[in-house]
Amino acid sequence: MAKISILMGSKSDLETVNETINVLKEFKVSFEAKVLSAHRTPKEVVKYVEVAPKGGTKVFIAAAGMSAALAGVVASHTTLPVIGIPIETKNLKGLDSLLSTVQMPPGIPVACMAIGKSGAKNAALFALEILGLSDARIRVKLLNYKKQMRLKIKKTKIKV
Amino acid sequence: MAKISILMGSKSDLETVNETINVLKEFKVSFEAKVLSAHRTPKEVVKYVEVAPKGGTKVFIAAAGMSAALAGVVASHTTLPVIGIPIETKNLKGLDSLLSTVQMPPGIPVACMAIGKSGAKNAALFALEILGLSDARIRVKLLNYKKQMRLKIKKTKIKV
Amino acid sequence: MAKISILMGSKSDLETVNETINVLKEFKVSFEAKVLSAHRTPKEVVKYVEVAPKGGTKVFIAAAGMSAALAGVVASHTTLPVIGIPIETKNLKGLDSLLSTVQMPPGIPVACMAIGKSGAKNAALFALEILGLSDARIRVKLLNYKKQMRLKIKKTKIKV
């Protein structure tokens, strides 16, 4: 019974997606993470998107690079919220992944996060904000997470 | 008791945001729409974000152009989901709004949609997907909406 | 028995795709053109791609804008050549469509043409070059087409 289903287009995306996973572990929210490619395993993606909700999935997170079709393909097969993480790329520095993920046509929304690790971390937090709407425990943890973040910054000392 | 709170940075953004509003009306989901600017009415934004949840707000939608700080500022004051719509701009065609909205630092997620009207429409649908997680009536309507969209395309005849 | 199958993501793409169609008509090569969206009718796209070869399709041409996933989705379901036309977009002027179409991951090739009408015309010509490899009549017509193009330029008079 995983609440959050994470797909990534390639095993090499895991380095980025670990930022997502670490937050979910910290929040002790159940999740599942798989490598599935919109382009190389299209049928497996569709099947997974259709089956996952029966296993408890409430939110999808999809990470992909270059012509990053994964989040859009997931979104085309579900009415559950889909969060997209544009993976940094070697040549165009993630601009290709970003535009492919964010510029969705009207009718099929994808919630796009920032390129790379910042986006991966925020994908987890955004999924938690969604789950928090009906889960007071998560809501409290999010408030606390934000508070810790604030306190950490407030305590930052710099030597000038 | 509005479920969805829509903020836009300038009255001129309404032409775009009407795409959001029309979808919410079609779905008969309560919403509230206001002009408030992150830069020109910063305190009003904060106050609104803090008060709105007491009035029932579950999801924020923020539309802004240029250095589009609005969605990020809203997100910095809430742990409810915040959806950002980058408004098209005269000179840089919305690239400035897009990067300002999507490139959020780790810790403060914003769900960025496409630039302009496509994004505005999808902001509504994404908010509905979130509300649909705990509202079967919305879920059914979303499935039907998607079905109608599919049927419309399937019936499209082109003359070649 | 259509040799070339043209898909476009939206009816509004037809204005661009007509450049493709006009060339194919001029060459009297059989083709079929349909509106099917990777995001709004994903299953119909897959079904079409699987069935079309049985009807004689040798080459696919896919035109789409914004997060232009159509050509890539077609390519993920076939080993026939797929040609992509990035449709011009209102905000990012087709840069989003171009990067989504051309930046395919290794393993799933798409032959990307130029943005908009230039690309649409060339998509037809490139498909004809492929068919020409086993069809002497098309080869001769292509040589003649190129010759006419050259003669037209050579005869161009400018008044300075």
Added chain:
Amino acid sequence: MAKISILMGSKSDLETVNETINVLKEFKVSFEAKVLSAHRTPKEVVKYVEVAPKGGTKVFIAAAGMSAALAGVVASHTTLPVIGIPIETKNLKGLDSLLSTVQMPPGIPVACMAIGKSGAKNAALFALEILGLSDARIRVKLLNYKKQMRLKIKKTKIKV
């Protein structure tokens, strides 16, 4: 009797083009690879493009960087299919090579692949898809290649 002729603008492009070559070797399809520059050896390029078809060439692949004119120049002298690989560049990261390769004027098509090694690999696969139209052995190998790719992803285990 090489079926595929590969040109690259500079010896340094070979590191990228090896991705093309390795796929063709794996498929046991005959090919020829040469360093010829549109700008530094323009006459040799033309001569090669005119002679190669007599030696069996069915498809040209041209790799070049910066103002990447090579694929376009090849295309201007043949009606055989020409596939372009935009080489990554030091300063503009291949954006210059991409736009020079893909933005061909109407009349002279070039099938542009992704920037760098992904594009180089796909150039080989796309050439094979073209040859596969009249060669059942290649068609079968392509289906098998795609299947192996799919199986490899399906078997990918990630540790989270």
Added chain:
Amino acid sequence: MAKISILMGSKSDLETVNETINVLKEFKVSFEAKVLSAHRTPKEVVKYVEVAPKGGTKVFIAAAGMSAALAGVVASHTTLPVIGIPIETKNLKGLDSLLSTVQMPPGIPVACMAIGKSGAKNAALFALEILGLSDARIRVKLLNYKKQMRLKIKKTKIKV
């Protein structure tokens, strides 16, 4: 009694901001530097901006990266001059920070400097030019600084 208040969005920005600090030290002008984030400590930023002028602040300098809202948020709460430093970013190389900092809507000016260390150094010099309007000592030092810079270049010998 600090004349110049420097805020940076993250401790990692200090490497860049040290260029600012070193110039101010060299000019012996009092300053204060703190880590405060527009997104993670929004209330602390507002409070700081409201209180600092009472401590003598005449000019604010704000350094931030990605969706760099900090300078704009500071500017929205003061009518003192605000100078923005767009921090270099990993993926988009500071283009995101630059557009977020410079593309301010009418009514709330931010004086944007170049991306990274060049901008950080110039932020200090620009603040000094402002203070110099009512401080002859700074004016003289600025003239001398510029003269030294000129002399240093004039004395540069290159070996060719």
Added chain:
Amino acid sequence: MAKISILMGSKSDLETVNETINVLKEFKVSFEAKVLSAHRTPKEVVKYVEVAPKGGTKVFIAAAGMSAALAGVVASHTTLPVIGIPIETKNLKGLDSLLSTVQMPPGIPVACMAIGKSGAKNAALFALEILGLSDARIRVKLLNYKKQMRLKIKKTKIKV
């Protein structure tokens, strides 16, 4: 005795610069506006920059498009604050003007505003913020200006 000296590179820039002028008139602050080009009247620019301070100039505002050297050239001849307005351009939409204005090398600061009319308006306000440091009347007017702006937004009614 003009407090603010405005230079623009071409008469056609006046349409944009009128946004600057209108604010200064509203604030009743003396200013002077001239067409002088860094490239076409370089000596006149230098002479003007050297003479203007004797006439009372405290702040320079320079507006230019394309390779917008004007603000930088002014800055190279003064230690007074220089504010740059990147003029929108026909082809690159002001991106060329923006990068030319903002990417100043270390040592010669220019305070860059947004592209076009937004930036032109803010140039005036930023100049006023600088003058306000030693002019209580301007300070009060700026506070009032900001308050009116806030009130105007607060009173904005939208019909949804």
Added chain:
Amino acid sequence: MAKISILMGSKSDLETVNETINVLKEFKVSFEAKVLSAHRTPKEVVKYVEVAPKGGTKVFIAAAGMSAALAGVVASHTTLPVIGIPIETKNLKGLDSLLSTVQMPPGIPVACMAIGKSGAKNAALFALEILGLSDARIRVKLLNYKKQMRLKIKKTKIKV
């Protein structure tokens, strides 16, 4: 006996190239202008470049859009100076033409001007500067041209 040979890739480029032509007429320097395309009439371009010097050509000017190979192709066949004018394009606003024209590989220089009409005018002036090195009449006219330009700006009155 034309001193300057102007090539343009398409008749539609003439609107831009007329800026070049008008300057040359004003200077009464002999020139020849032809439509020849690097991609559609490659052999005619080469022949023209080889023959023109015998007719007196000292400088080539080449105007082209999109994947603007013309200037580079001319340069590859001559050691006379070649000036490139990147033509504005519908989608990418001339960025494609600019990068294709300017990013020449080492060994084959092209002197790139600005995009569109500004560049077209400057192409003529730059060609005249080259011819002026051995033609005192042109040198004097250039000095006078520059002086008139300066005087025109100095006399510009603006109403503020």
Added chain:
Amino acid sequence: MAKISILMGSKSDLETVNETINVLKEFKVSFEAKVLSAHRTPKEVVKYVEVAPKGGTKVFIAAAGMSAALAGVVASHTTLPVIGIPIETKNLKGLDSLLSTVQMPPGIPVACMAIGKSGAKNAALFALEILGLSDARIRVKLLNYKKQMRLKIKKTKIKV
């Protein structure tokens, strides 16, 4: 008596400009190279540009990065040909230098080369092409240089 005057905005540009210098040495053409900055030593630049022709300068080459005003400033003070080399930059990879150098306003031409070392090498060759118009020895050397370049490519062996 130097025929070619090379200016660079900073000593760090020498690494790039050495590509220019090495070609000029190889051609045994007299040149002079100096570090002078448009922004930090504006008067020295003007003086140099005015004096150099008396010492024999026929062509200026100016290399600068970021807001690269140097070539334009040189061009504004001379009617001799000015060649610009956009220096690669840390953040924007030379895109800022390129646009600042190439997008010159009508009336003041600069011949822009490619970003970085390729452009630096071509700046020398382009200057030689200009000098070659009245110097048969240089013309012959250029033809030979081009021939050697061609032969080198023709002899390139690659191992596949």
